[in-house]
Amino acid sequence: MHAFNFLTLMNPRITPPVSKVHLVEGNAPENPLHLYLSGKFEEWQRWQQRRNFERSYVISLIHLPGTPRWLFVGAYLSGGAEVVGRGQYYYRLTEDTACSSMNGRLIITLNHNVEQRYLNAEHCANEMLVAEVMESPYSVGQFPGFKAVDISKAELDLLVRQSAESWKIPLSGVAGIYLVSDSQTGSLFVSSATGEGGIWRSWCDCAANGHGGNPELRRLLDNDGLGRANAFRYSLLEVADIRASGDDMLERERHWRKVLMSRDRGSAEDRPDAQQPVPSEEDMRVHRRVVVALKS
Numbered sequence: 001m002h003a004f005n006f007l008t009l010m011n012p013r014i015t016p017p018v019s020k021v022h023l024v025e026g027n028a029p030e031n032p033l034h035l036y037l038s039g040k041f042e043e044w045q046r047w048q049q050r051r052n053f054e055r056s057y058v059i060s061l062i063h064l065p066g067t068p069r070w071l072f073v074g075a076y077l078s079g080g081a082e083v084v085g086r087g088q089y090y091y092r093l094t095e096d097t098a099c100s101s102m103n104g105r106l107i108i109t110l111n112h113n114v115e116q117r118y119l120n121a122e123h124c125a126n127e128m129l130v131a132e133v134m135e136s137p138y139s140v141g142q143f144p145g146f147k148a149v150d151i152s153k154a155e156l157d158l159l160v161r162q163s164a165e166s167w168k169i170p171l172s173g174v175a176g177i178y179l180v181s182d183s184q185t186g187s188l189f190v191s192s193a194t195g196e197g198g199i200w201r202s203w204c205d206c207a208a209n210g211h212g213g214n215p216e217l218r219r220l221l222d223n224d225g226l227g228r229a230n231a232f233r234y235s236l237l238e239v240a241d242i243r244a245s246g247d248d249m250l251e252r253e254r255h256w257r258k259v260l261m262s263r264d265r266g267s268a269e270d271r272p273d274a275q276q277p278v279p280s281e282e283d284m285r286v287h288r289r290v291v292v293a294l295k296s
Contacts, residue, residue: 003108003128011098016121018056023117025063032062034154048089052118053078072106075099104137142166150235160207171200176239184231192253194246
């Protein structure tokens with residue numbers, strides 16, 4: 001079935017001659033799927049460098065990486081643009097609620113030459129076919145298991161925002177030691193999570209403030225700004241019983257900091273002046289094995 005025939009069933013006014021198709025790929029300055037899942041896509045789309053949305057309707061599609069498929073994320077009524085500075089246009093876009101039930105669910109195939117990102121719909125309508133209507137909206141992936149966790153700050157933000165149960169339930173039930181990796185510098189920061197809510201609670205704090213209470217990360221973000229946290233990745237080093245004592249977990253935190261020779265000179269106790277042990281040759285061998293494992 002042609003996608004426009006499908007959309008017309010929900011709103012007869014949405015037809016190719018009055019519609020612009022906005023194709024958004026992952027090579028945009030910001031990951032469009034992350035923007036959509038975090039609720040920021042609509043505002044991001046309003047800002048344009050040209051008069052791209054001069055038709056009545058804008059049909060927004062985000063490419064699903066590694067596939068010929070596009071995710072329908074909304075039909076918008078364009079109310080024109082306001083010129084904001086040189087080469088900046090802010091469009092008054094209003095979501096068409098008649099189609100909103102399909103947002104994040106309708107999958108469309110499109111074989112058109114996608115070098116163009118803004119298409120008059122009549123030029124591609126015949127190639128836009130309904131591939132699938134998913135039962136529930138597109139979301140972040142399922143929890144992969146404790147040993148396979150390795151997520152970016154953007155992914156963590158999405159998981160927390162969606163309160164993704166497949167992640168929340170297992171991570172709320174365990175204490176543990178987790179690693180924050182700085183993809184910009186390669187620095188490693190070790191933190192522990194204990195008490196009610198376990199690792200999930202600590203990671204909710206990380207999503208909110210970037211540091212989750214880690215004093216060294218707090219200092220880094222104080223110096224460089226909260227946006228610096230966008231370079232962070234989060235993984236698990238070990239998990240423990242949710243009833244594990246704070247002292248036990250601090251001891252495990254110190255162990256991992258020593259093994260990884262973490263840049264984090266503080267701890268949950270925030271003692272940056274504490275003398276750091278000189279790593280032995282065995283520590284170095286363990287460190288190399290762990291780093292290789294983390295990268296594999």
